[in-house]
Amino acid sequence: MSEDILTTNRPEPPAAGASSSAAPPWIRGQLGNWLEQAGMLAILAILVIVCSVTVNDFFTLRNLDSLLLAVSTVGMISCTMLFCLASGNFDLSVGTIVPCAGVVAALMINKSDSILIGILAGLGFGALVGLVNGIVVAKCKINALITTLATYQIVKGLAFIFSGGKSVGITRQAFFSLGNAAWPVVRDVHHRLIFQLTTPVWICMGCFLFFGFLLQRTTFGRNTLAIGGNEEAARLAGINVARIKILIFVMQGIVAAMAGVVLASRMTSGQPKSSDGLELQVISACVLGGVSLTGGIGRMSFVIAGVFIMGVVQNAMNLKNVDPFYQYVVSGTILLLAVLFDRVKQTRTGAAI
Amino acid sequence: MTAQAGSASALDRPGAGGAGLEFCAMTKTYPGVRALQDVSFTVRPGSVHALLGENGAGKSTLLKTLSGAHLPTGGHLRIDGREALFHNTADAIAAGVAVIYQELHLVPQLSVAENLFLGHLPARGGIVDRRTLRENTIQQLRRFGEDIGPGTLVARLSIGQRQMIEIAKALSRGARMIAFDEPTSSLSAREIEKMFKVIDQLKRQNCAILYVTHRMEEVFRICDAGTVLRDGRHVVTWDPMRGVSQHEVVKAMVGRELKDIYNYRPRAQRSIVPPAIEVKNLLGPGISAPVSFSVRQGEILGLFGLVGAGRSELMKLVFGAERRVQGSILVDGRELRIDRPADAIRAGIVLCPEDRKKEGIVPIRSIMENINLSARRNHVAMGLVVRNRWERENASQKVKQLGIKTPGLMQLIRNLSGGNQQKVILARWLSEQVKVILLDEPTRGIDVGAKSEIYSIIYRLAEQGVGVVVVSSDLPEVLGVADRIMVMRKGQVVAALDRAAATPEKMLALALPMSSETTSGDVAGADNNRAATAAGR
Numbered sequence: 034m035s036e037d038i039l040t041t042n043r044p045e046p047p048a049a050g051a052s053s054s055a056a057p058p059w060i061r062g063q064l065g066n067w068l069e070q071a072g073m074l075a076i077l078a079i080l081v082i083v084c085s086v087t088v089n090d091f092f093t094l095r096n097l098d099s100l101l102l103a104v105s106t107v108g109m110i111s112c113t114m115l116f117c118l119a120s121g122n123f124d125l126s127v128g129t130i131v132p133c134a135g136v137v138a139a140l141m142i143n144k145s146d147s148i149l150i151g152i153l154a155g156l157g158f159g160a161l162v163g164l165v166n167g168i169v170v171a172k173c174k175i176n177a178l179i180t181t182l183a184t185y186q187i188v189k190g191l192a193f194i195f196s197g198g199k200s201v202g203i204t205r206q207a208f209f210s211l212g213n214a215a216w217p218v219v220r221d222v223h224h225r226l227i228f229q230l231t232t233p234v235w236i237c238m239g240c241f242l243f244f245g246f247l248l249q250r251t252t253f254g255r256n257t258l259a260i261g262g263n264e265e266a267a268r269l270a271g272i273n274v275a276r277i278k279i280l281i282f283v284m285q286g287i288v289a290a291m292a293g294v295v296l297a298s299r300m301t302s303g304q305p306k307s308s309d310g311l312e313l314q315v316i317s318a319c320v321l322g323g324v325s326l327t328g329g330i331g332r333m334s335f336v337i338a339g340v341f342i343m344g345v346v347q348n349a350m351n352l353k354n355v356d357p358f359y360q361y362v363v364s365g366t367i368l369l370l371a372v373l374f375d376r377v378k379q380t381r382t383g384a385a386i
Numbered sequence: 387m388t389a390q391a392g393s394a395s396a397l398d399r400p401g402a403g404g405a406g407l408e409f410c411a412m413t414k415t416y417p418g419v420r421a422l423q424d425v426s427f428t429v430r431p432g433s434v435h436a437l438l439g440e441n442g443a444g445k446s447t448l449l450k451t452l453s454g455a456h457l458p459t460g461g462h463l464r465i466d467g468r469e470a471l472f473h474n475t476a477d478a479i480a481a482g483v484a485v486i487y488q489e490l491h492l493v494p495q496l497s498v499a500e501n502l503f504l505g506h507l508p509a510r511g512g513i514v515d516r517r518t519l520r521e522n523t524i525q526q527l528r529r530f531g532e533d534i535g536p537g538t539l540v541a542r543l544s545i546g547q548r549q550m551i552e553i554a555k556a557l558s559r560g561a562r563m564i565a566f567d568e569p570t571s572s573l574s575a576r577e578i579e580k581m582f583k584v585i586d587q588l589k590r591q592n593c594a595i596l597y598v599t600h601r602m603e604e605v606f607r608i609c610d611a612g613t614v615l616r617d618g619r620h621v622v623t624w625d626p627m628r629g630v631s632q633h634e635v636v637k638a639m640v641g642r643e644l645k646d647i648y649n650y651r652p653r654a655q656r657s658i659v660p661p662a663i664e665v666k667n668l669l670g671p672g673i674s675a676p677v678s679f680s681v682r683q684g685e686i687l688g689l690f691g692l693v694g695a696g697r698s699e700l701m702k703l704v705f706g707a708e709r710r711v712q713g714s715i716l717v718d719g720r721e722l723r724i725d726r727p728a729d730a731i732r733a734g735i736v737l738c739p740e741d742r743k744k745e746g747i748v749p750i751r752s753i754m755e756n757i758n759l760s761a762r763r764n765h766v767a768m769g770l771v772v773r774n775r776w777e778r779e780n781a782s783q784k785v786k787q788l789g790i791k792t793p794g795l796m797q798l799i800r801n802l803s804g805g806n807q808q809k810v811i812l813a814r815w816l817s818e819q820v821k822v823i824l825l826d827e828p829t830r831g832i833d834v835g836a837k838s839e840i841y842s843i844i845y846r847l848a849e850q851g852v853g854v855v856v857v858s859s860d861l862p863e864v865l866g867v868a869d870r871i872m873v874m875r876k877g878q879v880v881a882a883l884d885r886a887a888a889t890p891e892k893m894l895a896l897a898l899p900m901s902s903e904t905t906s907g908d909v910a911g912a913d914n915n916r917a918a919t920a921a922g923r
Contacts (some may be wrong), residue, residue, distance in 0.1 A: 101539070119829075124779055180560070222605070245688045250771050250772055250774075251766075251770040251771050251772060252762055252763050252770060252772055253770060255755070255762070255772060258751065258755075258757070259748050259751065262748035262749065262750045263745075263747065263748040263749060265744060266745055266746055266747055266748050266759075267748065267759070268707070268729055268738075268862055269707055269737060269739055269745050270731075270744070270759040270760040270814065271726075271728040271730075271731040271732075271760050271763075272728070272759070272760075273726070274727060292422050325750075329748065329750045329751065330750060334860060335675045
């Protein structure tokens with residue numbers, strides 16, 4: 034009874050004994066987690082197999098290349114949207130930050146004749162919008178949906194104002210390599226392209242790794258999930274809720290702007306009208322993978338699964354020459370099914386996610 | 387005078403007509419808690435039957451089985467001699483049973499008439515027949531002598547009027563057995579009189595009335611019979627209640643010796659022990675006069691007061707969760723700047739909040755996650771990356787030390803019992819370097835076994851020199867665990883008493899807004915009970 038229960042007054046608790054007794058339940062829990070994660074990834078795998086068999090040209094390196102490129106924009110932004118959703122928030126403004134940051138970058142490159150200044154201006158613009166979102170949501174306690182709906186429209190307007198409503202051609206050719214350079218590039222003997230990984234794909238994979246690590250392994254990421262799980266409990270546990278929320282929105286703004294700058298480079302111009310409905314694609318991908326809209330539940334593997342399921346379906350429909358009008362119906366149906374599936378899973382599972 | 391429960395007591399009352407409402411061996415178990423065990427008694431038609439007991443005695447659970455909200459694990463009801471079990475509210479309504487809760491189930495945005503006939507609005511071909519609705523409403527309300535326009539929005543009515551609507555609603559659905567859950571707790575004196583008149587009227591119409599209350603004077607004024615529950619078990623049924631003294635009732639309700647669960651451990655109190663925390667002239671939201679107090683190292687300070695006395699507000703101020711207007715907080719003799727909980731935690735002041743579910747746990751995360759929520763910031767690599775090994779070791783160590791019952795560290799915390807959840811919150815703070823721990827209602831909604839364990843943890847902390855504050859509206863608990871007791875009333879501290887000097891009567895006199903009521907010892911005893919239990923809700 035007189036056992037010292039304030040043992041952590043020692044800086045590091047002794048490893049002996051404690052770890053050996055902890056390992057079995059932990060491993061059991063981890064195993065449960067792997068199975069949990071496998072849920073959507075398994076569906077992705079089945080989807081890939083089905084498409085490989087039924088869709089011509091699907092299972093080719095050339096198609097893999099275009100599939101990866103196609104999902105890269107949504108992929109990048111989904112990484113930070115994951116944080117946003119995990120903290121119990123929402124961000125619509127990414128849908129207009131992407132084109133507007135592209136316009137800002139294009140204008141600044143033309144004006145300053147410096148690619149670096151152009152890129153930084155684009156990213157800075159995204160950070161600024163994110164900061165406004167974050168402060169209004171975290172400090173003024175305004176609902177994130179409304180806040181970002183407002184900034185969505187403001188930024189949309191700014192994109193047209195900055196560009197005068199027209200696409201902004203970029204004069205510095207070197208900037209285009211940001212979106213189009215590739216490594217490695219594999220060609221056959223006739224010098225025809227077999228496979229390449231372009232910069233947007235590399236950036237997207239980098240985001241997956243970086244933000245996945247940030248969410249799972251750092252105090253920042255774990256506190257994000259705690260805030261989404263119970264904001265008041267997190268606050269009373271000494272977590273600086275407002276600061277984390279603001280940081281999340283700033284991160285989201287920067288990543289969306291990065292996607293926009295890369296897109297401008299791919300299109301060789303800043304297009305104020307591009308990326309229609311992107312914000313909903315991003316949120317769909319996250320939710321499709323199993324990220325909870327009410328916060329507290331989310332993993333990078335969920336997002337990767339969601340992004341690729343959407344990408345594969347779209348890619349397969351393109352290869353099959355499905356009318357774009359029907360593609361919307363299919364995408365919506367898949368999202369609905371995924372959410373229903375998730376609901377069933379949640380009512381059954383007891384293990385931690 | 388004291389008859390055991392059963393239908394026998396009802397049968398020997400001639401002219402009662404029918405067997406009324408019988409509870410037969412009602413049992414309800416939740417995971418880890420036996421809320422009701424073999425409870426049997428009868429409510430005669432044409433009588434008002436008091437249901438008495440402390441917090442957690444099983445009164446609410448019994449009402450829930452009656453309203454169809456919960457299905458009992460064992461036993462059944464008998465209505466007018468016929469066996470019955472309610473699977474949902476519709477079953478209960480169909481059987482003529484209505485439960486009127488403290489939180490009324492009315493839709494404030496709808497009119498009186500619409501609320502009264504909610505679910506069975508008079509209609510022709512799907513279109514509401516407004517005239518019939520209006521006439522029926524007026525007719526129903528007239529029975530109570532209430533003069534409320536049928537079109538009035540419920541949101542505009544007083545609590546008393548809303549309660550009348552609720553009763554009228556029950557009657558319009560043909561209720562003959564009506565249970566009231568502390569109906570007068572938020573009514574004015576005039577409204578209470580009116581309520582009693584209505585209850586009397588219902589009684590004369592041969593309704594069987596079950597009346598849950600903590601107010602002794604009401605029991606003796608309007609109740610014909612009474613049943614006492616304790617720890618989910620039936621203690622006694624008096625039918626009739628005439629001649630039973632308040633003292634007998636209170637004794638039946640409290641029953642056990644307080645020492646049994648508190649198991650107070652006197653600690654050697656040296657007078658020169660330095661204070662763990664000193665609070666000077668603290669003022670902020672919910673506090674009406676500057677508060678000063680100190681807690682010595684190894685001391686357990688009880689903080690008693692009724693609901694709304696400002697106890698939780700004071701704790702949140704000390705913890706930095708609310709913005710203070712003025713005042714200073716000293717730990718180890720040094721003044722601290724505490725603007726947010728993080729500052730308090732860094733200084734060694736921690737708070738287990740009152741509402742565990744809303745403010746304490748992150749329900750959808752694991753036990754490990756909930757334990758390490760705060761302390762993991764001190765166990766990171768490169769200032770950011772959490773050490774997995776530390777997390778596992780710390781969590782499993784705390785689970786063992788505090789006896790948290792769980793199949794594994796990755797178990798979601800929401801799957802644990804209340805007592806184990808509270809231990810997880812304690813584990814969270816024991817992972818920090820605690821100097822002062824503020825416990826706001828640490829045992830609310832926790833069963834007796836887990837309570838004792840929590841008290842034992844509190845004593846262990848005190849023995850290791852931590853300053854402990856235990857906030858409670860449960861008088862026996864404060865008297866049972868604290869070395870010294872501070873009483874709050876209406877946002878200010880009104881007294882601080884030593885353990886030896888604190889008596890229930892004294893503390894209640896201090897805590898109650900009007901102390902003129904407590905004149906004779908008997909009344910004080912009744913008030914004691916009312917406050918101790920009512921305030922705990």
